[in-house]
Amino acid sequence: MAWKSRTRSLQVFDTELSADTVEWCPIPQWHNILACGTYQLQKGPDAGPEDAATRIGRLYLFKFRQQGPMCPPLSELQRIDTPAILDIKWCHVPVSERPLLGMATASGELQLHRLIDSQEGRCALQTVTSLGLGPDKLALSLDWSTGRGNSSDVHVVSSDSAGCVNVLSLGENSLTAVSQWKAHDFEAWISAFSYWDTQLVYSGGDDCKLKGWDLRMGPSSPTFTSRRHSMGVCSVHSSPHRERILATGSYDEQVLLWDERNMRQPLSESALGGGVWRLKWHPTHEHLLLAACMHNDFHILHCQQALEGSGGACSVLASYILHNSLAYGADWSQLSLEEPPPCSPLEATEPRQSQTESRTGGHLRIQYESPTASFDTSLEDDTGRYIPESLSPSASSVAGPPACPNPAVDSPAVSCLMASCSFYDHMLHVWRWDWTPQEAGCTGTAQGEGERRAVGEGDGGQAGAPAKYAKCTTHRE
Template sequence: MAWKSRTRNLQVFDTELSADTVEWCPVSSHHDILACGTYQLQKGTGEADATTSRTGRLYLFEFRREGAVSPPLTELQRIDMAAILDMKWCHVPLSGKAVLGMAAASGELQLYTLSNSQEGGRSLHSLSSLEVGVERLALSLDWSTGRMDSSDVRVVCSDSAGCVSVLTLAECGLTALSQWKAHDFEAWISAFSYWDTQRVYSGGDDCKLKGWDLRAGPSCPTFISKRHSMGVCSIHSNPHQEHILATGSYDEQVLLWDERNMQQPLSESPTGGGVWRLKWHPTHEHLLLAACMHNDFHILHCKQALEGSGGPCPIVASYILHNSLAYGADWSRLSLEEPAPSSPPAAEPKKSFTESGGHLRIQYESPTASFDTSLEDDAGRYIPEDITPPSTTPPVGPVINLNEDASSQSCLLASCSFYDHMLHVWRWDWAPDDAQQC
């Protein structure tokens, strides 16, 4: 049975500073809470002033379903701080509270707790912080709790010096358990295996994907893959299916892996843009959300690839209303059984390159400011020097039946884009042909 599918914008919020990370709270009592982090590089104005500073702001929102009159997002809090490169909620409450971790340009891993006020509102409060190294940026983090397991709560963090750190949260605050040099250049991403939390993965600007076993120590990685042709910047372990790993790179490819055989990926899917973030759906094991920098946000259906077809994963839905680099994206666990309020989109969908006759050339800026140059071909794709641009386009297959038993389903998502400093909240609806659309 064929399925109909559509994405709809619900609200657009101007974050004022460049937005690069969004995260819905996974703790059951706070599924309506959304956090958004920003990053702004401030350069010196004169020839004699070569200083740079990186500032940011953390936003906290509540998603309210009060009908079609009021916008669904309500801002609860904003905190000015060092630029935020990445953030993740701990998947389980700690001491009864939701905890948000942030990788900051100050080189710190920062933790905040979400607390209820006497007036009934909610806000974030600083819990602990730890500097992972001097004169470096913390670039990413991941919690070991992806399968909602609270037995061994740890955090892995990567930084601009190419190091990976593993930390734990004790009564006295964050404590470093180990740190090692993992990559020759920036270690863009680090992640736990959610099925064996003694194993972590890292990806760097040296184009390498590596695995590490914390029981054996960091002296030698368990594997080194050079399958990606450019910097590896996204890794996510599948919390539903053991051994399955998704990785993304500036080379515009999403690779699916069986971690028992890291010599060859299960699937390779071109996306038409550098893959900055990947997120498996919290309940549907085959759905993968990709933030593709110069080519918007896409939802991939990975069932056939994981069953051994070997082909690319079809894109079953795309969200194209952003007008700048697609960086942050996340699924909400909030139910959308009732029709959600809808506000008009802030802008018309972007025209295709053939329709527009050209594109706005965007200056690509490394988050670490190690390079700052125009790295695009005529179609707006990120292309480094001496790399031939790919001629492939993202695979767009037939919309796939995701759940035979349901007449319709909806997902709530959030995404953010960099230079236009925009946060979007949107929904994805799908239904069989013979069922009424949401």
């Protein structure tokens, strides 16, 4: 059966400071809660390159609710000024019956914030505790041991700019350091648990190495060291659905899938054309993987054939290409989307921003009303007349592979709410992806590379630059 893939933008929000991480709450009652973290390097007017530099950040909290076609679905609940934020992750299970958000900061701290009900009757984040990883360090990443719903003996793993990996234990209202060790020669960009055996930890660094660690054996030596990536390893995510399956991403623009039992050779290798900063497995569909690819947008990968041993690259089901800067943060929401996609409230307004792409055969118009308003895209001909999606050579739908979305579930379609954020243009986007059976007599339109791209990268003209340069313009400043 042929499947049709379609993405649709719902809303864009200006975070003012550079946005680099975003997470939907995984706890059922709060699936509509979204957090976004920002990172900004500020320098004094007379300071040298490294003098008087301060890294500032802001933590945003949002609520998503579809209230009708004329109302933006995302509403801001709270903003908290913090040290610059490099990573945020919700604990996958409630702690003291409430969601708990972990945050890695440029001050070298791990901070925990609890989601509570405020006096105004709205949700708000309340600081619970913080713990420093050491002087002159930036905390670069964190992961919870609770990826498969494990609620006992909760731990956090974090990596830092000194190349260290840190394991911490969660108490009632505290974090306690369990172990810290030097894991990489340069920045340890990422650390993660194996969700199937939380005594196993993975780390990736700017030394181009992916390493495994067994906490029962101590950190004196890794269980394996892989040099399969040719540049810095930025992302590691253990599958919560299939035991021993691991996804890794790197500045070398490759996504590798691994079986933990054989770390000498990956199951598959997929070239995505941009440094892979973050990878996220879908929370319920085991074959879907979301990738934030820095200089090459956001992509949804279908990994079924690769996981079944075909050895081929994962196919790209959909790409979200409306960000104009480095693609850093991305996440799936578990919120149910049973209603049809909301219409844009801006179809009758004059655009404030218009950008074109000659390869589409028409003009791409991105319609904005305000930094926090919903927006839509449309394709026009040279006279300004609207080209319907069904007739457009660059319609935002692509034919997917013949496999079902999830063979274990007899589902006619997949509909997902997504969030993504980009760095230099400081934008948070909320969008929807639908994957549905192709109607009889219709064919999907292939979406070529660069189609419907909003040109003008907003990152100093670095669009398309090799991913190895991206690390020099982000968190190493």
